[in-house]
Amino acid sequence: MHFSDLGLCDALQAAVAERGYDTPSPIQAQAIPAVLSGRDVMAAAQTGTGKTAGFTLPLLERLRTGTPARNNQVRALVLTPTRELAAQVAESVSTYGKNLPLTSSVVFGGVKINPQMQRLRGGCDVLVATPGRLLDLYQQNAVKFDHLEVLILDEADRMLDMGFIHDIRKILSKLPPKRQNLMFSATFSPEIRALAKGLVNDPVEVDISPRNTTTELVTQWIAPVDKRRKPALLTHLIQEHGWFQVLVFSRTKHGANKLAKQLEASGIEAAAIHGNKSQNARTRALADFKSGKVRALVATDIAARGLDIEQLPQVVNVDLPNVPEDYVHRIGRTGRAGATGQAISLVSADEFQQLKDIERLTQQQLERKIVAGFEPGEPLPAGRAPLPPKNKRPKKPKKPSSGGHRGGQSSGNGQRAHQGSKANGNGGNAGAGKPAGNGQRRRRPQRNNRPANGNKA
Structure with missing residues (x-):
């Protein structure tokens, strides 16, 4: 056609x-x-x-x-x-x-x-x-x-x-x-x-x-490592393999900023994007990454959502996401339009539960590779074949409430x-919600996720 x-x-x-x-x-x-x-x-x-x-x-x-x-x-x-x-x-x-x-x-x-x-x-x-x-x-x-x-x-x-x-x-x-x-x-x-x-x-x-599901064109593996040594391992991987376009995921805005500074200090051009960055800063960082001026773009999940970057060869998870579905979204940035890609996750022992949730969701056991010189002092527990995916029970319809909130991020x-x-x-x-226990209804808390600077989406 x-x-x-x-x-x-x-x-x-x-x-x-x-x-x-x-x-x-x-x-x-x-x-x-x-x-x-x-x-x-x-x-x-x-x-x-x-x-x-x-x-x-x-x-x-x-x-x-x-x-x-x-x-x-x-x-x-x-x-x-x-x-x-x-x-x-x-x-x-x-x-x-x-x-x-x-x-x-x-x-x-x-x-x-x-x-x-x-x-x-x-x-x-x-x-x-x-x-x-x-x-x-x-x-x-x-x-x-x-x-x-x-x-x-x-x-x-x-x-x-x-x-x-x-x-x-x-x-x-x-x-x-x-x-x-x-x-x-x-x-x-x-x-x-x-x-x-x-x-x-x-x-x-x-x-x-x-x-x-995750694409077959993406090679996925995890590197067990102590949490404090993740920045050093990321730097080593980028320099050792000569990566020039790496999308790096951090769980928090503070972590993204800190990691970008650590990469810069190691001689790797890096920039961070997240919700607290000004629009001009985010646009400039993305443009620099696409042009090759920036080798590593460190992003939070929400900031990276919808980014369209052609031929992105590497995605690195410095932190595993708390929501396993976000792992699928993250690695979906590479292996596009018939091209191959790599998705590497730096996993510390305290993230074992997130790893199990991801493997259960994707129904595959991720290959582990210990990088020489970065052997973890606290070993990652041994993995096993993932259990079948959890079946979500349908949520009971909620009674209409008089209140509401305005969610979202700017x-x-x-x-x-x-x-x-x-x-x-x-x-x-x-x-290219669970129903409240003991039969009582819990009141949904009012949320106001509007950013501190007052910007709205």
Whole structure:
């Protein structure tokens, strides 16, 4: 199959060809016709499979023949959980739509709101946004949805993880009922299906990624090591193997900063990205990493979510994640688009339980390699064949409460795509609670995850 077989106009096919793609990825081959049919769509695909182009291309095809947006109106809304992902989706829209008479814009927190309000005055065909900033703009009458035709939730699973569910529901209440809904997620988890019940209507389901599996193209192994020696071991591995593009995961923001400084002190160009970094600092760090100016990019899970870095050869887990599913997301950054990759985890004895949870989830026992000179003083307990995955019991429906909270983390950043085609991009093969015990209900604590600097997603 070729892109010419998918019903896309010549202008879109030319934009795809200019990126060097002629064959759609599996998610693109299935999602594009489904979106063009006008049906609601639920699609499960990991990052790096081309899912962004899977909804960007048919979206632009559908919008190109309609009435242009005017006076703060929006025809298509793409919601993303982070500012980095918003910027990447906007780039995809701009890149593929550059030959079309369409306009686009991107909005997120962490930057001044007034320039975003000014850009929206004339309306835009495609608006890419993070939830918190979008609500702020709506409350100031800077954006209107009376003529909205399409709603897209990208990385819906991470939206829920980051606590955006209340913001999403608020946004849904502002939208016209007659619209096409597209939901893209890494998996069809029970929580995602629960969200879908109130969003999509008789959807086409596209699932090209089995749940909780890791790609065969990624070589995975763990290096047992004492916790205090992890930075030295990471430095040794980078220098010994001559790695020049390494994505390193740290569990905490403080740990990411500290590790980046330790690498720099050892002569390895490094940068850290996490939620406390300014948008300019995050954008600069990512650009330096892609260009090769920075050899090691140290990131937290949320900051790295949605990062699109082609041909990333190595991923290193300096800390194992507390949530085993995050391990699958982490190593999914390498081994993309048919390329091979390595995922190395530096594991100390106190992380044995996290290791067992990961092996149980992925149903594989990770190979252990002790690096000479870094033998652990406290040995990692011996592993054994992983048990079958745990079956989650369905959650009991909760009684409605009068309160709510606004979850999520601040995210944002983006540039306005050029006026006129102006959407921006990346593609795949086109870019390729448990009930409370003893019968009593526990009151859910009010959370306020808004960053200290007041920025909103």
